[in-house]
Amino acid sequence: MKSAVIVFPGSNREGDVVRALKSAGSQAEKVWHAETELPQGTDLVVLPGGFSYGDYLRCGAIAGRATVMDAVRAHAARGGLVLGICNGFQILCESGLLPGILMRNANLKFICHRQFLRVERNDTAFTRAYAKGQAIDVCVAHGEGNYTADDETLKRLEGEGLVAFRYSDAQAHITTDANRNGSMNSIAGIYSDKLNVLGMMPHPENLIEDLVGGTDGRGLFESLVSSFSRAA
């Protein structure tokens, strides 16, 4: 499996994502935002976290319109896999690949802590290694993660099973306390209609080694690699 990790000015989590992908068994290369094409044979595109363009205008707004995003959109339209983490999720929303928007956290604070997520479904390329309803222990670090969409979009996401992860407690219960950024329906991540694009605020790439306190993030990268080798 070949992964392309897109780097924008201000991205800062690309190194950790490359490391997580390689440790799960994928090839991974960094691709500069001004490129017009993805490397030949790219299976997965990752938009990593950070502060692309200093969060100017709106988080992800300028990166969402970068040259390389046309190639990313074409890749997604062909059914190719796309993963956006944190600022990458904001970029996916701004680029039109996912609906809704990430607003300022409801408590106006930058939040940075360990966070449990409930895995809403495990039949996608991103979550096969998890159990449905499992609480995974990862972390969040963001100021604008408050997922917001209009009623119609929200109804569609819920009705079509497009919510990927919700903020939960350690027992996978969805509580107000666990939803610290104020996201609608405690949404931490969503899929595109065809389930090939995933955007999520939390950072699975931070928790891939016991040395740093946990390995629950590994499952996402292992799912991607295994679902790809299955398809190939």
Next chain:
Amino acid sequence: MKARVTVTLKNGVLDPQGKAIEGALKSLGVEGIDGVRQGKVFDIELGTADKAQAEAQLKAACEKLLANTVIENYRVEIA
């Protein structure tokens, strides 16, 4: 030609920053504030002297980048 684009949050969209500013104004003792909504202003220089063309260019700028029309409205004023 100069233009000013004003981008504001749509009604009903929660504006935590506006709420925080409203609270700060109240704590400063500024009276009579019933609500604050924060927006953005862009002052734009245009090369054209044609008003219709300027309007079209500004509309494209707003729709493509300046406003996220999921949550924001925009208003264009040409000087």
